[in-house]
Amino acid sequence: MELHSLGYRTDLIFARFQGVAEDCGDVIRVVHPDNPSHYFGNFLIFAHPPRPGDLPVWETRFAALVGGPPQVRHRLFGWDVPARGEVDDRAFLAAGYRREDNVVMSVARLRPPPRPARGAELRVIPDTDAAWAAVVEQQVACQEEGTGESAAAYRHFKEGQFRRYRAMVRAGLGFWYGAFVDGHLAADLGVFTAGRGLLRFQSVGTHPAYRRRGLCGALTHFAGTHAQDTLGGERLVIVADDHYFAKDIYAGVGFEVTERQSLLLRRPGDPADPA
Structure with a gap:
């Protein structure tokens, strides 16, 4: 097929x-x-x-x-x-x-976000146990209501998911990125090579206490630009809920709808x- x-x-x-x-x-x-x-x-x-x-x-x-x-x-x-x-x-x-x-969005090259995230430090997450543990905690804190999963089940799922992401980073297939405010991890996401000139974003999350500060757009731009410059790739791909505002943030840095899924x-x- x-x-x-x-x-x-x-x-x-x-x-x-x-x-x-x-x-x-x-x-x-x-x-x-x-x-x-x-x-x-x-x-x-x-x-x-x-x-x-x-x-x-x-x-x-x-x-x-x-x-x-x-x-x-x-x-x-x-x-x-x-x-x-x-x-x-x-x-x-x-x-x-x-x-x-969902909407599948893509772009050849990102543009700077319309709203800069002042005071935030954007960087690649280092490969340490402490750094990855902080990422899992940040992701768990982003669990949306109505998922149908208990907090314990969601944590178990995230721990398994991020063991894979960490292994992929170690294999040279991508990077994990974070936005830090006053030393606290406030937002994070990953970008990985999918082959054939494609790079794919994963698990974009902003802590509820740090939303509406422009962190998501700034980190998306930073991560996509860094991934292309480091890994190569002619096109960035991200998937978003068609009924959620995140797709508008991605559009703000240049993503356009390629298909609906x-x-x-x-x-x-x-x-x-x-x-």
């Missing part, structure tokens, strides 16, 4: 590093055995969008190719972009799935729609 989606093609650099991204003909199987609670590390990408009758078929394929409880307690389906055919997700929504709508997620404990 040949993927056309820029978002999914850059996603697979992470799946392949310590997991599996396997072409199964009509679907790509993404599995991260060491972190089964990571939704986007354990999912299926189909060649076509959901159609009537696909719900039981896709769920059966997920159980066979990705797994099920107690290790894998979610189900997540994506499909290639642009969609080949009409999307009919009514059966999935009635069964308790949520539709996740939708997924269907059933989280642990999500009830079916009684209608």
